[in-house]
Amino acid sequence: MKYMLIMRSNDAAVEAYEQLDFTEVIAAMGAYNEELMKAGVLLAGEGLTDAKEGFVVDFDQTPPVVTDGPYGETKELFNGFWIIQAQSPEEAAEWAKRCPLGPGAKLEVRRVTELEDFPQDNEWIQKEAGWRDELEGKVG
Amino acid sequence: MTAADASGTAGSANADADRARRAVAAVWRIESARIVATLARFTGDVGQAEDLAQEALVEALRQWPAEGVPHNPGAWLTTVAKRRAIDGWRRRERLDERYAAMARDLEQQGAEASDTFWDPETIDDDVLRLVFVSCHPVLSREAQIALTLRIVGGLTSEEIARAFLVPTATIQQRIVRAKKTLAAANVPFAVPEPAEYGERLASVLHVIYLIFNEGYLPASGGEWVRADVSAEALRLARVVAGLMPREPEAQSLVALMEFTAARFRARTAGDGSAIPLDQQDRSRWDRAQIARGQAALARADRVGRGRAAYGLQAAIAGCHAVAPTAGDTDWAQIVVLYEALGRIAPSPVVELNRAVAVAMATGPASALRLVDELVAAGRLAGYPALPAVRGELLARLGRSDEARAELETAARLTGNEREREALLAKVAKLSG
Numbered sequence: 001m002k003y004m005l006i007m008r009s010n011d012a013a014v015e016a017y018e019q020l021d022f023t024e025v026i027a028a029m030g031a032y033n034e035e036l037m038k039a040g041v042l043l044a045g046e047g048l049t050d051a052k053e054g055f056v057v058d059f060d061q062t063p064p065v066v067t068d069g070p071y072g073e074t075k076e077l078f079n080g081f082w083i084i085q086a087q088s089p090e091e092a093a094e095w096a097k098r099c100p101l102g103p104g105a106k107l108e109v110r111r112v113t114e115l116e117d118f119p120q121d122n123e124w125i126q127k128e129a130g131w132r133d134e135l136e137g138k139v140g
Numbered sequence: 141m142t143a144a145d146a147s148g149t150a151g152s153a154n155a156d157a158d159r160a161r162r163a164v165a166a167v168w169r170i171e172s173a174r175i176v177a178t179l180a181r182f183t184g185d186v187g188q189a190e191d192l193a194q195e196a197l198v199e200a201l202r203q204w205p206a207e208g209v210p211h212n213p214g215a216w217l218t219t220v221a222k223r224r225a226i227d228g229w230r231r232r233e234r235l236d237e238r239y240a241a242m243a244r245d246l247e248q249q250g251a252e253a254s255d256t257f258w259d260p261e262t263i264d265d266d267v268l269r270l271v272f273v274s275c276h277p278v279l280s281r282e283a284q285i286a287l288t289l290r291i292v293g294g295l296t297s298e299e300i301a302r303a304f305l306v307p308t309a310t311i312q313q314r315i316v317r318a319k320k321t322l323a324a325a326n327v328p329f330a331v332p333e334p335a336e337y338g339e340r341l342a343s344v345l346h347v348i349y350l351i352f353n354e355g356y357l358p359a360s361g362g363e364w365v366r367a368d369v370s371a372e373a374l375r376l377a378r379v380v381a382g383l384m385p386r387e388p389e390a391q392s393l394v395a396l397m398e399f400t401a402a403r404f405r406a407r408t409a410g411d412g413s414a415i416p417l418d419q420q421d422r423s424r425w426d427r428a429q430i431a432r433g434q435a436a437l438a439r440a441d442r443v444g445r446g447r448a449a450y451g452l453q454a455a456i457a458g459c460h461a462v463a464p465t466a467g468d469t470d471w472a473q474i475v476v477l478y479e480a481l482g483r484i485a486p487s488p489v490v491e492l493n494r495a496v497a498v499a500m501a502t503g504p505a506s507a508l509r510l511v512d513e514l515v516a517a518g519r520l521a522g523y524p525a526l527p528a529v530r531g532e533l534l535a536r537l538g539r540s541d542e543a544r545a546e547l548e549t550a551a552r553l554t555g556n557e558r559e560r561e562a563l564l565a566k567v568a569k570l571s572g
Contacts, residue, residue: 038264039170040378044428085375087368090159090166114405 002043002112003092004083005099008076013104014051028100036084036095047080076106083112160205165296168197171214172294173379174258177266178218180329183225186273187319190291196221214258267292268383269329275344278325283318284347286311293376303369304354341384345393345450348377352397370401381436391440392450398433399457402426414556418466430461452481471501488519496529504536524553528563540570 009017017025036042048054058065086092089109096107172193179189196217210216274288289295289303297315301308332340355370374397381390406424409415437454440447447455456477463469478494491514499507511530520526531546544567551563 038379038382040375040382043432085371087169087372088162088166090162091169094163094166094170 001086001088002083002114003086003089004081004110004112005092005096006081006108006110007079007099007101007105008108009079009101009105010076011104013102014077016102016104032098032100035098036082041084041086041095043083043085045080045082048078051077051079157205161201163209164197164200164204167200167209167213167217169294171217173267173270173292174214174263175218175221176291177263177270178258179221179225180270180273181262181266182222184329185323186270186291186327186329187322189221190319192221192224193217195224264383265331267379269331271344271380271383272331272340273322273327273329275340275347276322276325276327277340277343278321278327279318281347281350283314283321284343285351286314287318288347288376289351289372290315292379293372295372303372341387341389344380345377345389348373348380349393349397349450351376352400367404370397370404373397374401381439385439386443388440388443388445389448389450391436391443392447392454395433395436395440395454396450396457398429398436399454399461402429402433402461409558414558416559417460422464425461433461434458447480449481449485452477452484456481466500469500471497475501488514488517489523489525492520492525492529495533499529499533499536504533508533508537522553524550524555524559526550527553528559531563531566535566535570544570 033042033045036045055066055068058067084092084095086095089111092109092111096109099107101107175193175196176186176189179192180186183189183192199220200213200217204210271288271292274291275284279287285304286300289300290297295303297311298308301311304311331337352370352373355367355373374394377390377394377397381387381394384390402425403417403420405426406420406422407415433454437451437458440451440454456474459470459474459477474497475494478490478497482490482494491510495507495510495514498510508530511526511533514520514526515530527546528550531543531550534540534543534546547563547567547570551560551567554560554563
């Protein structure tokens with residue numbers, strides 16, 4: 001099974017993070033990533049740039065409205081993710097607990113859907129699989 | 141308190157105990173190889189190290205549900221196991237002074253280890269030794285597989301038994317015997333000498349590939365269990381590749397398995413029967429996994445020692461993985477790769493695959509000559525793919541009567557119902 005560890009931080013955590021020695025932060029995250037790789041469980045992972053660079057497409061209205069950050073009522077910002085292979089939710093939790101994060105940060109752990117999670121005879125599910133792969137084929 | 145309350149409380153206590161048990165199992169899975177490797181460094185005996193680690197695990201199951209999982213669970217388990225070792229040796233102090241010396245030594249090291257993490261200088265080397273010992277040639281192939289999954293993979297006997305569709309007791313016996321064999325043969329806790337390194341490495345990779353194939357081959361067990369086996373094999377392959385970054389075949393095995401596993405969800409029909417590669421719905425292939433395979437093959441190539449058997453097979457699988465359709469595949473490249481593979485790992489199955497690629501690349505006539513050589517050699521007698529391929533080639537050459545006879549033979553030989561139907565459909569088409 002695949003699990004996504006979704007890193008979320010509140011403002012206080014982001015500020016605290018900015019006070020930290022960047023090389024130490026990089027070293028701690030690097031060690032964590034290496035640990036995941038050595039265990040053969042790391043499938044993917046990315047970190048995101050500053051939320052100020054981001055923007056939001058809001059679907060409250062039709063057509064959707066594009067707004068710059070900050071993101072309204074959002075208390076926590078999504079900063080990055082890992083996708084790991086784990087046999088159980090407990091194993092995913094154990095890996096998440098080892099992540100070098102501090103107060104104000106959270107890792108939300110979610111199982112990645114597999115095609116098997118959906119009714120296979122649904123024509124839209126079948127079409128979606130096709131579209132997704134076409135798209136990925138073009139991008140990749 | 142009513143009876144209903146009481147049963148409710150008991151139920152939630154059971155649920156808590158179950159959660160704790162699962163948390164311990166998760167820690168064990170992540171840490172077991174390092175724990176056993178560290179202990180084996182002290183005891184020199186992998187079997188004994190595993191026994192000690194198991195005792196520590198039992199202790200964890202007793203303590204953690206009440207006290208919570210310790211901050212550094214791997215170090216906790218290792219320290220408990222070391223204390224067990226020391227106690228065991230102490231009890232035998234009067235019998236053998238050597239044990240007392242070892243106990244004094246261990247006591248010092250045990251105290252040091254209690255608040256430190258894995259020693260980065262030694263732990264990878266120790267895990268690598270563990271991998272080699274688990275696949276040692278004094279063990280039967282079955283024992284190597286069971287021990288590797290148990291000790292390196294951190295699987296329980298129940299999980300291994302479920303994966304291989306055998307009773308748990310069978311796996312337990314296999315592991316007990318394997319430990320005894322290692323002790324009896326006095327197998328050192330060491331990586332192989334240079335003279336035997338290549339052969340021993342091949343054995344390690346072969347064991348992992350066999351575990352992978354166990355999940356890949358259609359069997360009577362539940363499908364999800366089987367896919368789990370392959371996922372675990374892939375994880376082990378990544379671990380081993382990480383331990384030996386300069387071994388191109390270790391990286392290549394990861395690549396081969398990623399490419400193969402990327403096709404898993406397209407390989408079976410609704411009724412569970414296998415779908416051949418050229419008929420698979422390629423939109424169901426896992427593109428992210430294919431990308432991981434390409435990255436692994438690139439790592440292998442960067443070592444600069446060329447491609448051996450896994451490297452060539454991975455490259456062939458990679459050609460299929462990136463082709464939008466069977467017809468758009470780079471068959472000429474696959475022919476060349478099969479030629480190379482046939483030279484370093486000669487096999488009639490490789491020759492037959494090469495013939496199929498030749499037929500796609502340059503046409504049926506030259507492919508038929510290759511297949512006829514295989515028929516003359518008689519080495520694939522009874523193998524349904526041989527008459528199936530020959531029949532297909534004859535059909536494409538317009539030799540319908542001969543083609544029908546070959547396809548009928550293939551239909552008789554195959555054990556796969558779907559394949560039989562497909563072959564007989566071709567026969568009917570040729571007759572019409």
